[in-house]
Amino acid sequence: MTDAKSQSFAPPPVVWRKAELLAILSETPRVKTLWLRVPGWPGHRPGQHVDVRLTAEDGYQAERSYSLASAPERELPGRENVALTIERLGDGEVSPYLTEQVRPGDRIELRGPIGGYFTWAAEDGGPLALVAGGTGVVPLMSMLRHRARLAHPAPAWLLYSSRSFAEIIYREELEGLAEKGDRTHVLHTLTRSAPPGWMGLRGRIDREMLATRIPPAAARPLCFVCGPTQMVETAASALVDLGHDPARVKTERFGPTGA
Amino acid sequence: MSDLISRGFRGKRRPAEPGRVPPGQYETRDFPVLSAGPTPRVSLADWDFRLTGNLDRERRWTWEEFRALPREKITRDIHCVTKWSKLDTEWEGVSVETLLEGVQTSAEYVLAFCDGGYTTNLPLADLADGKAWVVDTYEAEPLPPEHGGPARLLVPHLYFWKSAKWVRGLRLVDEDEPGFWEALGYHHYGDPWREQRYWND
Numbered sequence: 001m002t003d004a005k006s007q008s009f010a011p012p013p014v015v016w017r018k019a020e021l022l023a024i025l026s027e028t029p030r031v032k033t034l035w036l037r038v039p040g041w042p043g044h045r046p047g048q049h050v051d052v053r054l055t056a057e058d059g060y061q062a063e064r065s066y067s068l069a070s071a072p073e074r075e076l077p078g079r080e081n082v083a084l085t086i087e088r089l090g091d092g093e094v095s096p097y098l099t100e101q102v103r104p105g106d107r108i109e110l111r112g113p114i115g116g117y118f119t120w121a122a123e124d125g126g127p128l129a130l131v132a133g134g135t136g137v138v139p140l141m142s143m144l145r146h147r148a149r150l151a152h153p154a155p156a157w158l159l160y161s162s163r164s165f166a167e168i169i170y171r172e173e174l175e176g177l178a179e180k181g182d183r184t185h186v187l188h189t190l191t192r193s194a195p196p197g198w199m200g201l202r203g204r205i206d207r208e209m210l211a212t213r214i215p216p217a218a219a220r221p222l223c224f225v226c227g228p229t230q231m232v233e234t235a236a237s238a239l240v241d242l243g244h245d246p247a248r249v250k251t252e253r254f255g256p257t258g259a
Numbered sequence: 260m261s262d263l264i265s266r267g268f269r270g271k272r273r274p275a276e277p278g279r280v281p282p283g284q285y286e287t288r289d290f291p292v293l294s295a296g297p298t299p300r301v302s303l304a305d306w307d308f309r310l311t312g313n314l315d316r317e318r319r320w321t322w323e324e325f326r327a328l329p330r331e332k333i334t335r336d337i338h339c340v341t342k343w344s345k346l347d348t349e350w351e352g353v354s355v356e357t358l359l360e361g362v363q364t365s366a367e368y369v370l371a372f373c374d375g376g377y378t379t380n381l382p383l384a385d386l387a388d389g390k391a392w393v394v395d396t397y398e399a400e401p402l403p404p405e406h407g408g409p410a411r412l413l414v415p416h417l418y419f420w421k422s423a424k425w426v427r428g429l430r431l432v433d434e435d436e437p438g439f440w441e442a443l444g445y446h447h448y449g450d451p452w453r454e455q456r457y458w459n460d
């Protein structure tokens with residue numbers, strides 16, 4: 001963490017922008033991806049997030065943070081398009097609105113990009129060891145998409161924990177990346193239930209998985225761990241136990257989302 | 260304020276006590292954990308707390324010496340820049356005022372430094388007058404490592420990233436210099452009531 005200064009940059013002003021919702025994709029039964037056109041969007045580094053602000057008729061406002069899922073290189077036409085991937089929490093305030101109530105054409109206020117530490121871009125090199133739980137995969141997906149768009153030579157591993165097969169976010173896109181033969185390794189573990197004949201891993205991400213499924217400390221991978229607090233805490237401290245340099249283990253916790 | 264109404268949005272976490280939670284924040288009962296890297300490990304035998312930089316002479320306390328200083332119980336609301344606020348959190352520790360007793364300095368700013376390399380900058384005035392503490396106890400238990408144990412700074416009137424976890428000392432400096440998050444685009448001061456989240460707020 002000591003190298004923050006050397007990474008410092010003059011960030012663009014973080015101002016509220018009125019984004020237009022272009023399209024909604026269903027990722028899993030509880031997860032949607034929103035494609036937004038953000039006028040004046042300054043671009044981002046994979047791993048950064050935005051703040052979204054909702055306003056009720058009486059002026060009451062709620063703000064939450066959401067990671068940018070898209071690569072900085074925009075896939076849809078238009079340089080101002082970004083994607084967010086949001087999980088509906090049954091009793092939540094903002095996520096049920098963003099996954100169930102909005103429709104294309106709606107306008108949504110957001111500002112960003114925010115956060116400059118939990119980021120990876122081509123010039124940072126590799127290898128990449130990405131460790132995700134649930135929606136923690138979102139900022140890591142931005143990194144993988146960026147890497148794929150650039151055909152970046154650094155090998156990448158994603159160790160990704162989901163509750164069940166149906167709850168794996170980006171499953172087909174990840175399969176596609178892994179099959180491309182560009183040294184992308186995707187390892188799924190399922191914590192609650194697995195379909196018959198499941199060949200992947202079972203159970204929560206633990207020291208054993210981190211010791212055997214991603215590159216060892218000697219390979220000096222850049223580790224990014226993102227997900228629910230307990231998972232991040234366990235994985236980050238196991239990585240340090242396994243000899244990884246704490247300065248190369250970056251973490252992001254999504255706050256009081258349980259999961 | 261915004262002129263954009265979110266169609267059909269009603270909101271369900273309106274504060275029970277208006278005025279208690281700053282703009283853009285919502286109340287949570289959990290205590291979420293946020294940090295940029297792994298939780299650092301330090302043994303109490305190696306722990307110390309230092310005052311360095313521009314002052315008449317450096318000060319240093321071992322863990323035992325720190326624990327023997329006059330202690331205070333503190334109950335305050337805390338506000339994290341990631342939007343959650345937690346009300347009436349209970350801490351115990353040593354007031355920074357107590358640590359600064361007898362210190363002669365012309366410095367106006369402080370850079371708090373921590374295990375793991377984290378830093379954060381604050382005006383010295385914001386640490387004086389019983390506005391800030393170094394705490395080692397949360398809800399009557401030793402502060403857990405993921406929440407900054409053995410000891411963290413507590414500066415409840417600023418966003419919680421200023422309440423540096425794993426704090427090991429304060430460097431008194433003449434010029435304000437950005438700490439870890441401040442160098443990455445977060446606000447230099449971080450007043451939640453003025454919603455100073457990012458550098459240009």
Ligand SMILES: Cc1cc2nc3c(=O)[nH]c(=O)nc-3n(C[C@H](O)[C@H](O)[C@H](O)COP(=O)(O)OP(=O)(O)OC[C@H]3O[C@@H](n4cnc5c(N)ncnc54)[C@H](O)[C@@H]3O)c2cc1C
Pocket residue numbers: 049064065066067068085086087088089090091092093094095096135138139252253254255256257258272286287288341
């Ligand atoms: C940097 C960052 C990036 C993030 N990226 C993503 C992302 O890419 N995708 C994503 O889906 N999420 C992401 N999150 C999480 C997101 O910001 C929200 O926390 C999440 O969507 C839940 O918001 P909500 O309003 O739906 O739920 P909230 O209303 O905030 O509630 C969250 C949970 O806490 C409980 N809770 C909170 N307050 C109370 C209360 N007063 N009373 C009772 N229960 C309460 C609820 O039971 C609920 O399950 C990110 C968070 C951060 C900090």
